[in-house]
Amino acid sequence: MAKAFIELCYACRTGDVENADRLISTGINLNDVDEFDNSPLFLASLCGHEELVKLLLERGAICDRDRYEGARCIYGALTDSIRDILLAYDISKAVDISQPFATHISNLFRDKRLGTDDISFNFGNEMTLSGHKFILKARLPLLLKEAHIQQNESNIIHIQDNIPREIFEIFLQFIYLIPVLHKIKSTDYGILLNLSDEFNTPLLYDFLHKSRHMVDPAEKSTLMADYQYRVTEFARKELRTFVSNNIIANVLEWPTSTYYDSTSILKLQTCSAYPDLLISSVNCSGVRRTYPCHLAVLIRCDYFKIMFSNPFSEKKYYSAEKRENKAEMLPLLSLPCHNFEELEILIKYVYYDNADISWEYAIDVIKLASFVLSDRLKTMAAAVITQSKEILESISIFEILSLAWEADIEKLEHFSAKHLAYNLDDYIDTQEFEDAILKSSQRIKSREETDTIELIADMRYYLLEKYGVDMDDLIILEKNNADEKFLKSIGLFDFSQDMQSINAILQRLSLRV
Structure with a gap:
């Protein structure tokens, strides 16, 4: 099983949306299962991570209630709100416009306001459609070759008279990842089959052949969802090849x-x-x-x-x-x-x-x-840092904290605070730690009684987590702060000592929390 898929399953268990988004972008099959037959969607549903469930559905995870895996997701959902999301989900809209990559490619065809189009398709009588040469180069190279675009640098492709504009537009929409499979009429199949055969779009050709004589709407809807996901991933591979062969090269x-x-x-x-x-x-x-x-x-x-x-x-x-x-x-x-x-x-x-x-x-x-x-992209790169075991061998945690502040990445702020809290003995006496506290205090725009130093507040939270301290323990700690024997007996002494060390630095810097 691929390492990336294992990491995705773990992110679905823990609710790590940012890291899941990064892993999904690598082209993982979201409808695969782990060694225990659990799909990412099932794990996210079972563990109650609503935002992650939404992300997986938007990226192409299928929840077909008529199938075992879909029913398992619905009945295994931890909360009613997740169950409602899954029940309301329409599998015919899988991998729809909510997916960032597919959305953007689709909008290149839909939205002409920036004027990035550089090629036109003429149908006679001044009826035209427009597109992008680089998209055709990546996804329909045979069309460019047939039109001799590469030789004469023309910006116009003349479409044969026997191809209706409306059907060719559906074909282009498919190329631009607009979900159109459900719009194809029975009368369109013949011409679309010819176009997909002539210009080598095998997924469209396969879908048309398989769906042409389907009668059951649920079966056809499931097929659409499966192919729409495959089409999106295939397009990514084509653009990957285009970038490698035509941009990087x-x-x-x-x-x-x-x-x-x-x-x-x-x-x-x-x-x-x-x-x-x-x-x-x-x-x-x-x-x-x-x-x-x-x-x-x-x-x-x-x-x-x-x-x-x-x-x-x-x-x-x-x-x-x-x-x-x-x-x-x-x-x-x-x-x-x-x-x-x-x-x-x-x-x-x-x-x-x-x-x-x-x-x-x-x-x-x-x-x-x-x-x-x-x-x-910034969030995805931050997720890499939080998942890396090697990065702190080359880069100081204070560099990461400074970057978190500079780039406004809360995830990295928490990552830094947690590392400092869990390894406080390594940093408590360093000048860099003192400087970080001072810089964090200076980030408070206006001092009020309710103001807190973010780094200290975050570290305190992770120290509570480190020592398993809850709010009731804190009340006890406040009443018995000087009783070392008692604090040791209830497991609060180490937490108390760490907080005293931090408070000593705050006093030296004339800061209050």
Whole structure:
């Protein structure tokens, strides 16, 4: 059994939504089962993690009440609210627009406001549809080849007269991951089968063949849910291949000590990726890399979305006229990176939702994600840090705490506080610990009687957890704080000693909790 699936099952037991989201993005089959025949959805339902149940359903977990596993999830749900969510769930809408990757690809076809389309499909009588060359390159390369787009750089594909616009639109919607399987009419099957055969879309072809003569609505609905999930994962694989073969493979690299090579730049912007934007960065060794990219996917990060949707100077360089004139330079944006690995992690994330982040790069990914305003990537990288056993061998816990404050990641704040609490003897006498307490106190915007120092409050919580102390114990502790023998007899002495050590630092710094 794959390690990632085992980790997902554990996250479903503990309710770790952020880590589950990161693991799901790697392409795990959510409807698989562990060695005890438990699916992730069953584990999340059984353990009462409502937000995780919603996440799994949104990402494609199937809860078919007519099947054993679906009924088991419903009847095993810990709470009535989870049971209601599962009962109300419509399996025909599995992997719908709530999935971030599928949602964004779908919206590229639905929402034309940013004007990222660069190719049109003509049906005569001025009836057209529009799309993106890079999507076709990734998912329908035979269509581009047949239309001779690669040879003459045309922006128009003329569709045969015997193909109705409405049916070809369904075909394109399928390519753009819009859930349309339930919309296909019996009269559409013949043309769609021909299109899927001609342009090599095997999943659509298989679905049409299997569903064509199905009569039972429940059976057909289950088939739709299964294929919609498979289609989404297959599209991710296609975009993964596209990124590898057309973006990473075409990267332009040169030392910063030399000038831009205009010939190489022009060659890059007319490469097989069909880019409309160039992303550049300089690593710690002084080497610059430039990647051919697409605004259509980069706008998953608010940094790019804001830059090109507001009246900034960058927008004027992105007009259709500019993009059609190959002599004009495409927009070239530079991003701050320590290594190229984190930039490529960002590229892979926006194109196909990959969050396979090694702990060695997690901190740099968080910094880059903060810069480009991608909260989800930032959260996924933070989840890697909290799950890593090696990271504290190379990076100080105080660096992680500082990053948590800087990037506003509460999960990392708690991770740092818990580590400090559970290993207090290693840090209590260090200057870094004292500095961290002081910095935490300075984060309080206005001092009031109810103000608390976040780091101390969090550490106190984890010290309570460490020593198994509850609120009733605290009342006893307050009344018998000086009675060492009594505190030892009820197991509160170690907790009391740790809190006294922390309070001594607070007094020395003239701070109050």
